[in-house]
Amino acid sequence: MSIAIPQVDYRLLYRKLRLIRRAEEEIARIYPSDKIKSPVHLSIGQEAVSVGVCDPLRPDDVVSGTYRSHASYMAKGGNLRALFAELYGKDTGCARGKGGSMHLVDMNHYILGTSAVVGTTIPIAIGYAVALKREGNGRVVVAFFGDGATEEGVFYESLNFAALHRLPVLFVCENNFLAIHTPIEKRWATRQLCERVRTYGIPAHQVTDSDVLKIRQLAAEAIAGMRTGQSGPAFIECYTYRWREHVGTREDYDDGYRSRDELLRWQANDQVALIGGRLDPGERSSIEAAVEREIAQAIEFAENSPFPDPKELSTNVFAG
Amino acid sequence: MYSPDKNGSDSQRLLRYVDALREGVANEMERDPRVFVFGLDVDDHKAIQGSTRGLQQQFGRDRVFNTPLSEDAMTGIAIGAAIAGLRPIHVHIRMDFLMLCMNQLVNMASKAHYMYGGTVRVPMVVRSMIGKSWGQGAQHSQGLHALFMHIPGLKVVAPSNAHDAKGCMIAAIRDDNPVIFVEHRLLYPTEAFVPEEPFTVEPGHARVCTQGRDITVVGVSNMLVECLRAHELLAEVGIQAEVIDPIWLAPLDIDTILQSVRKTGRLLVVDNAWTNCGASAEIISRVAEQTWQQPVQMARMGFAPTTCPPSPVLEQEFYPNPAKIAARVHQIVQPEVSWEPDKERAALAYQLQFRGPF
Numbered sequence: 001m002s003i004a005i006p007q008v009d010y011r012l013l014y015r016k017l018r019l020i021r022r023a024e025e026e027i028a029r030i031y032p033s034d035k036i037k038s039p040v041h042l043s044i045g046q047e048a049v050s051v052g053v054c055d056p057l058r059p060d061d062v063v064s065g066t067y068r069s070h071a072s073y074m075a076k077g078g079n080l081r082a083l084f085a086e087l088y089g090k091d092t093g094c095a096r097g098k099g100g101s102m103h104l105v106d107m108n109h110y111i112l113g114t115s116a117v118v119g120t121t122i123p124i125a126i127g128y129a130v131a132l133k134r135e136g137n138g139r140v141v142v143a144f145f146g147d148g149a150t151e152e153g154v155f156y157e158s159l160n161f162a163a164l165h166r167l168p169v170l171f172v173c174e175n176n177f178l179a180i181h182t183p184i185e186k187r188w189a190t191r192q193l194c195e196r197v198r199t200y201g202i203p204a205h206q207v208t209d210s211d212v213l214k215i216r217q218l219a220a221e222a223i224a225g226m227r228t229g230q231s232g233p234a235f236i237e238c239y240t241y242r243w244r245e246h247v248g249t250r251e252d253y254d255d256g257y258r259s260r261d262e263l264l265r266w267q268a269n270d271q272v273a274l275i276g277g278r279l280d281p282g283e284r285s286s287i288e289a290a291v292e293r294e295i296a297q298a299i300e301f302a303e304n305s306p307f308p309d310p311k312e313l314s315t316n317v318f319a320g
Numbered sequence: 321m322y323s324p325d326k327n328g329s330d331s332q333r334l335l336r337y338v339d340a341l342r343e344g345v346a347n348e349m350e351r352d353p354r355v356f357v358f359g360l361d362v363d364d365h366k367a368i369q370g371s372t373r374g375l376q377q378q379f380g381r382d383r384v385f386n387t388p389l390s391e392d393a394m395t396g397i398a399i400g401a402a403i404a405g406l407r408p409i410h411v412h413i414r415m416d417f418l419m420l421c422m423n424q425l426v427n428m429a430s431k432a433h434y435m436y437g438g439t440v441r442v443p444m445v446v447r448s449m450i451g452k453s454w455g456q457g458a459q460h461s462q463g464l465h466a467l468f469m470h471i472p473g474l475k476v477v478a479p480s481n482a483h484d485a486k487g488c489m490i491a492a493i494r495d496d497n498p499v500i501f502v503e504h505r506l507l508y509p510t511e512a513f514v515p516e517e518p519f520t521v522e523p524g525h526a527r528v529c530t531q532g533r534d535i536t537v538v539g540v541s542n543m544l545v546e547c548l549r550a551h552e553l554l555a556e557v558g559i560q561a562e563v564i565d566p567i568w569l570a571p572l573d574i575d576t577i578l579q580s581v582r583k584t585g586r587l588l589v590v591d592n593a594w595t596n597c598g599a600s601a602e603i604i605s606r607v608a609e610q611t612w613q614q615p616v617q618m619a620r621m622g623f624a625p626t627t628c629p630p631s632p633v634l635e636q637e638f639y640p641n642p643a644k645i646a647a648r649v650h651q652i653v654q655p656e657v658s659w660e661p662d663k664e665r666a667a668l669a670y671q672l673q674f675r676g677p678f
Contacts, residue, residue, distance in 0.1 A: 096437035105436040112403065113436040117427050123393035124428065127400020127408075134382060134406075154423075157393030164388070316438040317472050320496035 005220040006056065010278050011287060013051060013212060017272040019291045020047040020071045023080065026295050027070070027087065028249035035303070037089040038100035043071030045243035048271035049174045050075035052215030053142055053236070056223055062132070062141040064112040064125035067102035068242075072144050073114075078106040080294060084302035091312070092305040098316065118179075119145065119152030122171075126158050129167040138227035140168040142219075148179035150193055159233075163200045166232030170222050171197070173237045180246045181257045197235045204235040212271045241266035322548050323512035324483050324527055324565075335514040337507045340482040341371045341447075344489030345409060347518040349379050352407065355493055356383040358394070359411030359447070368411055369449075369508055391420035395446070399429050399498075402444045407493060415448040415502065416459045422467075429498040430473030445492045449503045450541065450592065452639070455630035456505075463541065463593030463623070468500045469570045469602060475523055476570040478502035478592070480544035482512035484567055487521030494520065502569075504542040504592065526573035528580065532560035534653045535586040537645070538577060539563060540599055543592040543622075549642035550649065553661045559653050569599055574606045581607055586617045586652055590640050595622040617652055621645060642666060 024044045030036055043050070046068070054063065054075035065072040073083060079094060086093030087101055094106050095113070105113035112128065115121045125143035132139045149155055150173060162169045173193065177184045184191070194204035205218045218236050225231030243263060245252040253260040276284050323334075335343070349355045357375055359368075363386050367373040376384035387394050391412070398408040412418060418425070425446070432442050451460040468476045475497055479488045485503070492499035529544070530551055539547030544565045551561045562580050566572060581587045587607055589600040600620035607616065621640040628638055643666035650659045 094437065095435060095439070098437050099435045103435045105439055107436075107439045112400075113432060113440060115428065117423060120396065120423060120428055123396025123424070124400035124403065126393070127397035127402070128404045130397060130401045131404030131406050154390075154392045154396065157388065157390035158396070160388055161390065161393055161397065316434045318475075318497050319433045319438070319441040319443075 005217065005224065008213060008216065010275060011283060013055060014275045014279055014284065015287050015291065016051045016075050017047050017212070017275055018288060019294065020051070020074045021272045022291055023074060023295050024070060026299065028244070030299070031249045036087045038087050039247050040087065040101045040249065041068035041247050042244045042249060043068055045266060046174055046176060046240045047071050048210045048212040049172065049215060049238045049240050050144065052212040053170070053172050053219040055216050056220035057142065058139070060110060061139055062110040062112060062125070062128050063144065064121045064141065065114045065144045066118070066121065066146060066149070067114060067116045068146070069104055069114040069144065070101070073104045073106065073111055076111050077109045078104065078111050079109070080298040081301040082106065084298040085305050088302040088305070089307060090302055090305035091308040092301070096312065097308045119149040119154045121145070122149060122158045123154055126162050126167060126169055129162065129169045130165070133165070133167055140170060140223050140226045142170045142172055144172045144174060147173060147175040147177065147184060151187060159197060159200045159202060162233040163202050168226035169233040170219060170226070171233065171235040173235070174240050175237055176240050176242045178242060178246070193237050194235070202233050202235050204237065206237045208239045209269060210238060210240050210271055212275060322481055322529065322545065324481060324529065331513045331515040333514060333516060334511045335482050337482040337485045337510050338370050340486040340514050341489055341503065342373060342375070344486040345493070346375060346378065348490055348493040349375070349383065351518065354405060355407045355409065357409045357411060358385050358387050360387055360389060361413060362386060362411050368413055372411065391417055392424060395421040395424035396428065398444045399424060399432065399442055402442045403432065403440045407443050409445040409447060409493065412446070412448040414460050415450050415464055416462050418446070418448055418464065425468070425474065425498065426471055430471045433497070434473060441496045442498050443496045444498050445501050446498065447501045447503065449505055451505045452542065453506065453635065456628065457630040458627045461628045463591070465500065465502050465569055466593060466598040466602070469599060473497065474570060475499040475568070476502065477523070477568045478541040479521070479567060480507065480539070480541055480565050482510060483514050484521045486514050487519050488567065490518050491520035491522050495523065502541060506542050507545070510545070521567060523568045524571040524573050525568065526564055526566045526576040528576065529563045529565050530561065532562035532584065534560045534584060535562065535588060535649055536577065536580040536584045537561045537563045537649065538566060538587070538589045538603055540566060540569070540590065541592040543590040543640060546640060546642050547590050547645055550645035553642060553646040553666060554649055557650070557659065559650060561649055572603070574603070577603060578607060578610050581611060581616055582614065585614065588649055588652060589620040590645055591620065591622040593622055594625060595620050596625060598622060619648065619652055621648060
């Protein structure tokens with residue numbers, strides 16, 4: 001079975017990687033000013049997973065994420081102004097100031113709302129895929145989650161159901177080895193996550209170096225099979241690394257639970273820099289300039305947007 | 321037999337509660353291709369005590385299907401399907417199993433519309449059945465509706481008769497919000513006049529079942545039936561109880577209850593659940609907040625504050641029944657006179673028709 005995978009456009013890949021990195025750095029810069037009214041879980045260091053997986057997606061494909069989902073939101077093309085405005089608690093935010101950083105959503109770009117409760121969005125992604133399978137237009141759902149979510153019972157319930165019904169779902173585990181501060185060694189009896197997943201009849205792949213091109217290729221192949229109905233769900237485990245603290249913006253290597261050497265090893269393999277290095281310098285700097293403009297405009301938009309009317313407190317409790 | 325519709329519409333057709341549930345779902349599935357039914361055992365030979373019988377044959381396996389024993393994920397799947405535009409009905413054969421769905425119901429279903437800024441809707445119905453008698457015991461008999469009443473964004477309904485079972489089911493399916501649909505096993509065989517055509521019993525509307533001047537009695541779910549039986553016992557000694565069925569617990573029609581209480585000056589709430597922090601506590605609080613200018617005697621009854629025991633002797637002590645309710649009402653209305661209903665008469669009023677097993 002040969003499946004045509006679109007050629008890599010390094011400019012697009014770099015634009016997304018750079019946008020996420022710089023947007024997160026700007027959030028970290030603004031954060032101490034207290035203008036951002038929401039606890040942030042930054043994706044710095046983990047950009048390659050979202051960008052690699054989302055690159056082969058169609059605009060009408062669906063993604064679901066977690067409380068650490070600034071990256072997947074931006075990688076799927078979520079509205080950047082609405083993201084910043086949401087962090088500022090403004091009426092123009094993607095959830096109109098009622099969600100915050102942990103509950104990003106952009107249904108215009110098929111980004112399902114994210115959740116603070118680990119594992120919770122996985123079955124919701126599966127439920128969306130039930131509807132897509134019935135629709136039959138070749139759309140797929142990507143469920144992003146972390147290594148911690150694979151410890152939740154709902155993860156296995158979801159794998160089983162997706163496999164049983166051959167649903168068009170790509171499961172993507174962003175394994176950063178940490179649940180808040182607790183390392184995987186204290187949480188997993190064995191490291192054979194892919195083997196565990198394969199017992200459900202779901203093909204599972206592992207990318208241990210965070211190589212955005214490998215991630216993209218695996219995602220593209222899995223998705224292509226799902227679109228035609230040739231294959232059911234698939235799973236990719238991507239090793240990655242959280243450069244900043246769990247929540248907030250600090251580098252927390254002096255807190256004693258991990259070493260800076262670890263960071264340095266991952267930084268030597270920084271996918272943002274590596275993909276940027278593949279571009280012609282002029283092209284690279286024009287992309288970087290465009291990214292800076294976009295972020296600056298988003299921040300300006302957030303700062304100038306109004307807060308919600310106090311009456312908004314009690315709207316949207318019920319629909320209809 | 322209690323039938324709210326007997327003088328209302330021209331319907332002369334008697335239908336059992338269980339068949340009314342099924343008919344309501346079938347009507348909506350015919351009307352709206354987005355509606356689907358899923359849950360453990362919905363397509364087996366027992367068909368959730370008959371309440372899903374024939375639906376798969378009529379609507380196909382894509383719209384009526386069994387599930388793994390994965391209540392947590394299945395609830396999330398209902399939410400995801402609802403966000404995608406479908407209208408799921410998730411069926412649980414006992415309400416106790418909803419404890420495995422709490423994260424999805426409380427953290428996601430109830431909040432999604434709000435915390436995603438109104439950009440998504442979660443139109444889903446969660447059917448759940450409360451068991452009672454013949455040894456249902458600790459984990460097959462709980463009335464847990466108050467847990468859900470506590471959560472903004474969830475609607476909760478507990479129809480007490482076949483007419484409302486159909487009307488509430490259709491209203492719940494058409495609602496754009498998650499609805500916890502509370503059924504009671506002992507109500508399944510009870511009959512009422514039910515129109516054949518689709519109709520709704522809308523959220524937020526209670527029903528005054530009997531007119532009375534002496535006391536307002538609110539009965540929840542199966543306890544409404546027990547209150548109506550108590551009403552008959554009380555009528556024989558000249559006490560007129562105004563029995564009210566809240567039908568929808570969230571949103572709760574407190575105005576209808578208040579209007580009655582302002583007339584009678586007395587209120588007894590009988591819940592099919594524990595009283596502590598329950599629906600009875602909520603109803604009495606709301607009445608108290610609104611009637612501070614007028615003295616109102618208020619009381620409540622519910623499950624004994626224990627785990628439900630299976631032994632029939634203990635179980636009988638656990639539940640309010642018509643005799644206990646009537647005695648309590650009498651005590652409130654005429655405290656100076658000691659009275660208990662005649663035991664034989666009370667036994668006739670009590671529901672003797674049910675035999676297990678389930």
